[in-house]
Amino acid sequence: MDERLPLIVVTGFLGSGKTTLIRRFIETAEGGDSGLMVNEFGEAGVDHRLLVHASEAVELIDGGCLCCARRADVAKAMHDLVRMAKDGSRAGGGLRRAILETSGLADPAPVIATLARDPWLKAHVRLASVVAVVDAVAGLRNLEHRPEARRQVAIADTVVITKGDMRAAEPTARLAAAVRAISPDARILDIQDETFRLGDVLAGRESLHAPPSPFLADAPDHDSEVSSFTLPIEGALDWPAFTLWLSALLHAHGDRILRVKGLLRTTSSDRPLAIHGVQHVMHPPTHLSADDGGPSFLVFIARGIRKAEIERSLARALDLCGSGANVPEPVRRGAPLREGAAPAA
Amino acid sequence: MCEVCAIFGAGEHWSDFARQRDDRFPFEDILHYRAERRRRIAMLNALVQPLGLVCEDWDGEALALTDARGRTKIAPTLGDVWPIAESLSGRGIDPLSEDFIAPMREAPAHG
Numbered sequence: 001m002d003e004r005l006p007l008i009v010v011t012g013f014l015g016s017g018k019t020t021l022i023r024r025f026i027e028t029a030e031g032g033d034s035g036l037m038v039n040e041f042g043e044a045g046v047d048h049r050l051l052v053h054a055s056e057a058v059e060l061i062d063g064g065c066l067c068c069a070r071r072a073d074v075a076k077a078m079h080d081l082v083r084m085a086k087d088g089s090r091a092g093g094g095l096r097r098a099i100l101e102t103s104g105l106a107d108p109a110p111v112i113a114t115l116a117r118d119p120w121l122k123a124h125v126r127l128a129s130v131v132a133v134v135d136a137v138a139g140l141r142n143l144e145h146r147p148e149a150r151r152q153v154a155i156a157d158t159v160v161i162t163k164g165d166m167r168a169a170e171p172t173a174r175l176a177a178a179v180r181a182i183s184p185d186a187r188i189l190d191i192q193d194e195t196f197r198l199g200d201v202l203a204g205r206e207s208l209h210a211p212p213s214p215f216l217a218d219a220p221d222h223d224s225e226v227s228s229f230t231l232p233i234e235g236a237l238d239w240p241a242f243t244l245w246l247s248a249l250l251h252a253h254g255d256r257i258l259r260v261k262g263l264l265r266t267t268s269s270d271r272p273l274a275i276h277g278v279q280h281v282m283h284p285p286t287h288l289s290a291d292d293g294g295p296s297f298l299v300f301i302a303r304g305i306r307k308a309e310i311e312r313s314l315a316r317a318l319d320l321c322g323s324g325a326n327v328p329e330p331v332r333r334g335a336p337l338r339e340g341a342a343p344a345a
Numbered sequence: 346m347c348e349v350c351a352i353f354g355a356g357e358h359w360s361d362f363a364r365q366r367d368d369r370f371p372f373e374d375i376l377h378y379r380a381e382r383r384r385r386i387a388m389l390n391a392l393v394q395p396l397g398l399v400c401e402d403w404d405g406e407a408l409a410l411t412d413a414r415g416r417t418k419i420a421p422t423l424g425d426v427w428p429i430a431e432s433l434s435g436r437g438i439d440p441l442s443e444d445f446i447a448p449m450r451e452a453p454a455h456g
Contacts, residue, residue, distance in 0.1 A: 240385030243360035243423060244392065245440055251427035252439045268381050275359070280424075282359040305441070313440045320445060321388040 004126035005035075005085050006097045006204030007078070007115070011108040011152040012133030013142045017162035018101050021133055021191070025099075025198040034202070035081045035095040037074070074100070074114050075121060082124045097204040098125065107151050109255065109279055116280040127281055128204040132156035132186075134179065136169035143178045153182045154226045154258045154301050155278060158201055164192040183301055184228050185261075226258065229307040231314070233296035239268035241321035245314055246282075254280040256305055262298035263288070272296070356406045358422035379405060389426065392445060396434035400426070 012018045019038075025031035078098065085095035102108050108130060115121050132152045134143070139161070142149035153159060159179050164172055176188050189196055199205075242264070250257060261276045273285045300310060361382075382402065389400045393410070403409045403419060408426055411417040412433045420426040427438045438445065 240381055241388055244385065244388055247360055247423045248427050248438050248445070249440045251424065252437075253441065268377075277359075284357070284359050309441055316443070317440055317445065320392065322391075 002126055004124055005082055005095065006128035007125050008097060008099045008128050008202055008204050009102065009108050009111055009130045010099060010133065010202070011102045011130065011156065013135075013139070013146065013149045013152065016133040016135040016139065016142075017191075018133045021160060021162065021198070022099055022101055022202065025202045028198060030199045030203055033094060033096045035085060035098045037077045037081065037098065037100040074111055075118050078115070078121055078125055082121075097128070097202075099202060107148060108155055109151070109258070112155070112279050112281055113255070127278065127283070129158055129201070130156045130278060131158045131160060131201055133160050133162055134175060135163040136161055136172065136175055137163050137166055139175055140170050140178055143182070150182055150226055151258070151303075153179055153186070154228075154303070156183065156186060157259075157278075158187045158189065159183070160201055161188065161190045161192075164190055182226055182228070183259075185299060226301065226303050227306070228299065228301040229310075231298040231300070231307070231311055233262075233264065233298060235296075236265045236267050237296060238318065238321065239264075239266040239273075241318050242266070242314075244321060245317035248317075249310075249313065250277065250280055250282070253302075253305060256303045257300060258303060259301040260298065263294075263296060264298070265296045356422060358424060360423040385423075393426075393430050393434075395444075396430055396436050398430055398433060 010018050010022060022036065026034050026036070078100075081095070081098050085098070100111060102111060112127065112130070115125060115127055132155075134149075134153065139149075143153065161172055161175055163169055172190050172192075179186055179188055189201065246260070250260075257277075257279065259276075259278055261274070264273050264275060266273055269287060271287045271290050274288055275285045276283045298314075300307075302310075361378075382405065386400055386402055386408070389408070393400055397413045399411050401409045401411070406421075408420040408423070409417055410420060410426065410429050410433060416433060418429045418433060420429050430436075431438055
């Protein structure tokens with residue numbers, strides 16, 4: 001059993017409703033044992049006062065944006081929170097999860113990279129979920145015009161739509177379509193939906209570990225910043241060769257590979273493996289039952305890397321490792337694959 | 346388990362999941378795990394050989410990289426191999442480049 005403290009990163013553009021969402025959660029019985037870390041750009045203290053119900057466990061990160069020079073503070077705040085969680089005699093002891101609210105202008109990627117680079121944190125903190133909050137009034141405009149907002153959605157596994165009850169709100173379907181254009185596999189939840197449960201989003205359950213599904217179609221490459229695509233994999237993938245390739249790829253380009261996941265039939269197991277990664281952080285693969293899923297596939301959400309580059313790179317690596325039977329033949333000859341190709345769901 | 350090093354002989358890195366189940370340590374599959382690990386090290390040697398490096402297993406869990414001058418560095422996981430290979434060889438590793446090994450360049454900051 002994984003005993004590491006689950007970390008839920010909550011991101012979202014300025015005014016999207018991150019703090020309200022978190023505050024509502026910690027006021028519930030389920031959310032009361034949450035440790036909170038807050039980084040609010042230029043408004044240090046405001047959220048601290050709002051989060052009174054867990055004030056003993058709030059680590060307020062002052063001094064500006066998370067993506068700048070304060071990552072050491074994020075690491076220190078997480079260190080402190082883990083120590084508090086483990087020390088039952090102190091305030092904050094017995095915490096069951098940590099929630100980090102990023103600043104509205106922050107790219108959450110450096111936070112995740114901070115987690116990946118700190119051996120102590122890696123051993124004590126488990127990235128459970130990255131939640132992006134998108135509001136129905138300004139969200140569409142932000143996604144169209146603000147690269148920060150697109151990056152926040154691209155890296156999230158869950159997107160929560162807020163403010164759908166306001167008069168100026170855009171239809172949820174339009175927002176969902178805009179989110180899917182950036183992140184086709186994101187779990188999209190509407191806070192107005194009667195089935196919406198805060199615990200499903202913020203309790204730290206394994207949303208990253210749900211069996212993946214391929215994108216039905218690659219997102220159109222209208223945004224050179226972020227693109228998403230599916231790579232079909234034929235047959236059993238040579239796991240040792242694949243791990244060499246992917247670990248090297250994440251080493252060299254992890255800052256541009258926002259998310260990677262897949263369902264793989266491998267040479268190493270009779271059962272399919274589900275893999276998930278966020279930038280430099282790969283989660284332990286999960287074995288599924290032999291009947292789970294259809295054909296093997298990998299999905300990428302990347303910034304500035306095209307599908308054909310990844311395909312050729314994988315084919316080359318498998319050939320170099322003497323196991324090049326897994327990707328479609330045209331790729332190994334160096335010809336670009338038909339864009340938009342995706343395996344049947 | 347090595348009683349001196351307190352190493353279990355099975356890595357917990359995501360890439361070490363050459364096993365049949367999600368158990369933390371693959372005791373029941375240990376021979377399968379080791380066979381897949383040997384294969385991976387052979388492949389890794391083919392990749393780092395142009396850099397003048399040799400990779401060996403280190404107690405079934407870590408990896409030892411040695412250059413032609415005899416300098417050895419331990420990579421605790423596969424993810425640590427690449428920055429160490431770059432620092433020992435002065436070359437870059439880039440799977441997106443044609444030959445996996447990029448021309449001489451400054452090593453990236455991420456590991």
